[in-house]
Amino acid sequence: MSSPESSEYKGTEAAPHGKARSTEWPLWEIFIRGQHGLSHRHVGSLHAADAEMAIKNARDVYTRRNEGVSIWAVEASAIAASSPEEKGALYEPANDKVYRHPTFFDIPDEVGAM
């Protein structure tokens, strides 16, 4: 059977890693320090119009507003990221997109290595 209509995604390739349109809020990387004295850890990303809103959104999205945590919000475009080790053989598709860098989601301890 031939495949039914699937979602073509031509826009992605055509727009070279598209610039956010002016109405899209910037992307922020969120770092949270829990209560156990460990350093801030990256927990994820979100969109916000400015830093204050990023911190508030982080409380709502990533902590469900637990008290006693400290939140850092860093605009994704302000992060400098290292390139992967095997850079000899690999081309770099994303130097202009530092927001691609962050490791995204914290792995809960109980999940173990991943």
Add this chain to the structure above:
Amino acid sequence: MYAQMIKSTGKGIKSLDEMDPEERAFQERINAGGKIEPKDWMPDGYRKNLIRQIGQHAHSEIVGQLPEGNWITRAPTLERKAILLAKVQDEAGHGLYLYCAAETLGVTRDQMTRDLLSGKMKYSSIFNYPTLTWADMGAVGWLVDGAAIMNQVPLQRTSYGPYARAMVRICKEESFHQRQGFDIMMKMAKGTEAQRKMAQDALNRFWFPALMMFGPSDKDSVHSAQSMAWKIKMNTNDELRQKFVDETVPQAEYLGLTIPDETLKFNGETGHYDFAEPDWEEFFQVLKGNGPCNTERLAARNKAWDEGRWVREGLLAHAEKKRSRQMAAE
């Protein structure tokens, strides 16, 4: 599943010998169980497929808020209201995590949203079915979330790092979703005659649409091989569907409800249940836009997006004003 009809772009799978050195290194890394991270080299097809798959998954979470959101204002107790609201909120959160994962591949959330709203990108067929009674909140949690979990648990091991990590967080948060659905079903199935009738009716309406969530039969699913080689698809459609049926049938028996499939019976030889295929013609019609609620769902998303524009613009304009005032003061 939440990304049911992902068309691979590759033309069959290349052997390692046929690959360029960089692609070979890439594939060997995946074969060895390694993760691909955003700045690593990756074949264009891998990137494109992932954007489609993660995007569809994200859209499914967002559109999936609507059928359950339909009952938040009618939830029968304060506790049920809070649980349902928390669950639908989780779906928004999961959509958010997934959009962020897709954004690491070089696409913006706005772009993906516009492609959802125009109908260019899809979401799971299941959310085009209506929720007509309170028992549907039970059936959706029990069957739809149950089916979703089958797919999402293995995806925690998918090859793309940000996607895998999003799935870990999602699976962790979602553990209560199926249980709350089953809990509603238990109350309904063991309740009054009217409640029992609602429960059976919900099962009747959601059984086959839930089976469709896993996508077409393997024999008709020509694009899985590449996705499985790339480990962005971890099991075949039929494997997961069988697993779902095997787990769900005893649960229905416990509830005293009848699965609407007269052919359903346990096969002692295979150790699995034999069951009827869903109506694939209906499935393809739903994907094409002819499901019972396609029009409403897309209209609701479009309305929310259009009516929210002034808010997004307003808050952004304020942030810019604040920034320039700060700069002027310095």
Add this chain to the structure above:
Amino acid sequence: MSTDPKFEFLCRMGDNALVLGHRVSEWCGTAPVLEEDIALANMALDLIGQTQLWLGMAGEVEGAGRDADKLAFHRDVWDFRNVLLVEQPNGDFGQTMMRQFLFDAWHLAQLTALIDSSDKEIAAIAEKSAKEVTYHLERSSDTVIGLGDGTEESHRRMQAALDLLWPYVGEMFLGDDVDAAMKDAGIAPDPAILRAGYDQLVGDTLAAATLTKPEDDFAHRGGKSGARHSEHLGHMLTQMQWLQRAYPDATW
């Protein structure tokens, strides 16, 4: 009215949270941006939780075997004791956030005062709720400022929302026999004493939002006494209470 003033008072607190929580929950899945959708749901969840506490206590004080659910789902319009402000429809997002801000500013002042209540149970509920509402107010005032001082369109919409809702502000500060009894018992403050602080806070926020407070201080009344709710509440109840009313024998 012969009912126990303490029961009345607890219903007022509980119904405000119930009705506003319900209104905010209507946004679920349709907010202007995902992050807001999640934040609104958190706020609604806080308010539903507060409802359970206030109405749960109201049921105990009444001693007639009604629990929070019974009170929420089996009373008719005239028995509801929420202020008119919170039952107003959501309107656009700006109207929702303006309503939230105008209520939060009163709510936090009220809860803060209740922390010193002579009734320990009330004080405990107030203390827990005040933490949540402190955040609600932070968020709603930021949004009012951001949208008031945003684009021309957002400013216009926020001014319209303020003009529409301002006549519902006064009711929160009007005292009656129930309030007098609560004040005498040291349970709750005289509503009027909260007004000055409220005006200060609201004035500062509206100034930062470049919005103009309406000059007319006319106040609609009838919500907290239950004497005359708006038409909107009845429609809300037909939806909220429908299952419980249609299937009174069922447990859920």
